[in-house]
Amino acid sequence: MQILNKRFFLNCGLVVMITSITALVYRCKNPNVESDYYNPVVLATHFNGEHYVGSETCMECHADIYSSHLKTAHYNTSAIANKETILGSFEPGSNVLDLEYVKFTMERKSDSFYQHIAYKNRLKKTPPSSFDIVIGSGVMGQTYLTWQGDELFQLQSSYHSPADTWVNSPGFPTYALERPVRDGCIKCHVTFATNRTPGQGNQYDKEKIIYGVDCERCHRPAAKHVVYHRKHPEASTAKFMLKIDSLSRQRRLDVCAQCHSGSRTNQLKGFPFSFLTGEDLNEYSRNITTKKQSQELDVHGNQYGLLTSSECFKQTPTMDCTTCHNPHKNQRRNTDYFNQKCTQCHSGNVKTCSAETSQSKTMGNDCIACHMPKIRSQSISIKLTEKDSVESSFNIRTHLIKIYANQEISGKP
Numbered sequence: 001m002q003i004l005n006k007r008f009f010l011n012c013g014l015v016v017m018i019t020s021i022t023a024l025v026y027r028c029k030n031p032n033v034e035s036d037y038y039n040p041v042v043l044a045t046h047f048n049g050e051h052y053v054g055s056e057t058c059m060e061c062h063a064d065i066y067s068s069h070l071k072t073a074h075y076n077t078s079a080i081a082n083k084e085t086i087l088g089s090f091e092p093g094s095n096v097l098d099l100e101y102v103k104f105t106m107e108r109k110s111d112s113f114y115q116h117i118a119y120k121n122r123l124k125k126t127p128p129s130s131f132d133i134v135i136g137s138g139v140m141g142q143t144y145l146t147w148q149g150d151e152l153f154q155l156q157s158s159y160h161s162p163a164d165t166w167v168n169s170p171g172f173p174t175y176a177l178e179r180p181v182r183d184g185c186i187k188c189h190v191t192f193a194t195n196r197t198p199g200q201g202n203q204y205d206k207e208k209i210i211y212g213v214d215c216e217r218c219h220r221p222a223a224k225h226v227v228y229h230r231k232h233p234e235a236s237t238a239k240f241m242l243k244i245d246s247l248s249r250q251r252r253l254d255v256c257a258q259c260h261s262g263s264r265t266n267q268l269k270g271f272p273f274s275f276l277t278g279e280d281l282n283e284y285s286r287n288i289t290t291k292k293q294s295q296e297l298d299v300h301g302n303q304y305g306l307l308t309s310s311e312c313f314k315q316t317p318t319m320d321c322t323t324c325h326n327p328h329k330n331q332r333r334n335t336d337y338f339n340q341k342c343t344q345c346h347s348g349n350v351k352t353c354s355a356e357t358s359q360s361k362t363m364g365n366d367c368i369a370c371h372m373p374k375i376r377s378q379s380i381s382i383k384l385t386e387k388d389s390v391e392s393s394f395n396i397r398t399h400l401i402k403i404y405a406n407q408e409i410s411g412k413p
């Protein structure tokens, strides 16, 4: 009996030991098995090996910034196409784009959206293209992209917000055309895309496109930061995260200039998505400009070039884009807020225009209406209908802050 008992306990001990050793070996091989929490899902990987994890992972620790960011034009500048994100109409009567040689009809089939093509002078038939990706938050308009296998193309039908109608995509002819979408087009409208031949082809890994201008486009891929702070909830100073406000003014401006200083098509180093905050943008890309172009910066997409030509900028050592803009908030049409920014510098000893000479009584204190007026863009325009002889253009707020003659001030804010 005693012997049996002893053997029984010995056996039990052995079983316990083997179980613990197995568990130990398993844990060493799979250190994070206790929770996926410490292993956030990687959405894409930058050329430098750093991982993107997306803004949803930031929510738990930066809740306020996360929720206000969802409302920005940046966050909404690209998305998967669906009934919430597509602004153009699929209702019969307002679902047609009629051009000289071709007619497009937009059709909705339950949760899918299609562009049908009818050629006017040919028997040719082409299958419909689906609306797969939306580009543009809709402030001015939207353009749509379609997949053919893993190749990305731009649809010819675009949406024009002010006229609430379908228009021919800017730069397209009046016959049917398919335009491949390369990095050079989407580099400013998505956070990161995994292109099979970066910078050139239009073949992408569909699952690895991070839509919108998301946190990590300005703050660099943040997987390490997230993992560290999840493991160290007590840590109160940021780890593995660049402090943007301690960078030099030029490096801070570069964060915004990568998308707001013209098309920068002259790629000197890396690919369109290579540049990361903290680096010297001019080492990566430049604009190809003629002398005339550099004298006449267009209001579309070159806020950087215009602002840096202004006296306000040149005569202050600290001004950058965040002097007036909070990158985490939608501040469109918040005129009072922007005017306050002017009077932060232009009051007391700093010069302001006198009420009589500037008729500022009638305009109230709306500094930006006179000194940052809306100006017609020379570079983007679209034809609303084929019969239109006048091209409809876009009025965009200029960032060349100066004294304008009355006739230059076109629209009210």
Ligand code: HEC
Pocket: 053, 054, 055, 057, 058, 059, 060, 061, 062, 215, 216, 219, 222, 223, 225, 226, 229, 230, 235, 236, 237, 238, 239, 241, 242, 243, 244, 245
């Ligand atoms: C588990 C918590 C946690 C998560 C998740 C997290 N952060 Fe942080 N983050 C912190 C802490 C703590 C700080 C330091 C205190 C502060 O500035 O709020 C910080 C600071 C920052 C800063 C300021 C850095 C500085 O010193 O100026 C930025 C920018 C930032 N985080 C971006 C992000 C982004 C982008 C994400 C999502 C991809 C993210 N964080 C996810 C905890 C987190």
Ligand code: HEC
Pocket: 135, 136, 137, 138, 139, 140, 141, 142, 143, 154, 184, 185, 186, 187, 188, 189, 258, 259, 260, 261, 262, 263, 264, 299, 300, 301, 302, 396
């Ligand atoms: C260098 C950066 C850059 C590139 C490249 C670029 N865009 Fe844009 N795009 C912008 C900016 C910035 C705006 C906002 C308006 C402005 O500043 O003039 C904008 C506005 C738009 C809008 C209107 C958005 C809205 O919500 O009103 C559409 C649509 C658009 N772009 C489509 C495209 C397409 C299609 C391509 C490629 C052929 C392209 N963009 C290439 C930066 C860029």
Ligand code: HEC
Pocket: 055, 058, 062, 065, 066, 069, 074, 213, 214, 215, 216, 217, 218, 219, 244, 245, 255, 322, 327, 328
């Ligand atoms: C368009 C670029 C841009 C985007 C997108 C962006 N940020 Fe920022 N963020 C900045 C800049 C620039 C600063 C520095 C602000 C300053 O210097 O005043 C900053 C500062 C911060 C800070 C530290 C200061 C503060 O305001 O608390 C945190 C934290 C932060 N960002 C988190 C985020 C998170 C989380 C997201 C996404 C939900 C995000 N940011 C999206 C540009 C951006």
Ligand code: HEC
Pocket: 072, 073, 074, 076, 077, 078, 135, 136, 137, 138, 139, 140, 187, 188, 189, 190, 191, 213, 217, 218, 255, 256, 257, 258, 259, 260, 321, 322, 325, 327, 330, 331, 332
């Ligand atoms: C990855 C490219 C990218 C970066 C980086 C970027 N922007 Fe933008 N920004 C855009 C695009 C694209 C739009 C047009 C969005 C739309 O309406 O679809 C835009 C729109 C804006 C608008 C207009 C918002 C509105 O409500 O219409 C402001 C203001 C702005 N950006 C400021 C900034 C500032 C300040 C920074 C730097 C902190 C910055 N951007 C960095 C691409 C970028």
Ligand code: HEC
Pocket: 311, 312, 313, 315, 316, 319, 323, 338, 339, 341, 342, 343, 344, 345, 346, 350, 351, 367, 368, 371, 372, 401, 402, 403
């Ligand atoms: C960071 C401080 C700062 C801010 C903010 C600022 N300015 Fe200025 N601004 C200056 C300085 C400095 C000068 C050059 C000296 C002067 O004329 O007072 C200047 C010059 C000007 C001039 C004369 C330009 C010329 O070409 O003669 C106008 C007009 C002006 N600012 C309007 C504005 C308006 C409107 C705003 C708001 C949208 C604004 N400023 C925001 C600092 C600032």
Ligand code: HEC
Pocket: 256, 257, 260, 303, 304, 305, 307, 319, 320, 321, 322, 323, 324, 325, 331, 332, 333, 334, 335, 338, 341, 368, 372, 395, 396, 397, 399
């Ligand atoms: C002196 C203040 C000031 C500074 C500095 C400034 N902005 Fe602006 N920005 C404005 C005002 C005012 C508006 C108009 C807002 C509105 O219409 O609601 C604006 C609008 C914009 C728009 C939208 C243009 C449109 O009409 O659709 C973009 C994009 C933008 N800013 C980008 C930038 C970038 C990038 C920088 C840095 C290079 C910058 N801003 C610096 C005051 C400023």
Ligand code: HEC
Pocket: 339, 342, 343, 346, 351, 352, 353, 354, 357, 358, 359, 360, 363, 364, 365, 366, 367, 368, 369, 370, 371, 403, 404
């Ligand atoms: C109705 C249009 C109008 C409005 C509104 C307006 N200004 Fe002016 N501003 C002018 C004109 C015109 C001049 C040139 C004549 C003058 O000096 O009065 C001028 C000149 C200036 C100068 C240069 C002064 C100098 O002597 O070099 C500054 C700085 C300035 N304005 C800032 C502001 C600020 C800040 C606001 C808002 C509080 C504002 N302006 C509102 C039209 C306007």
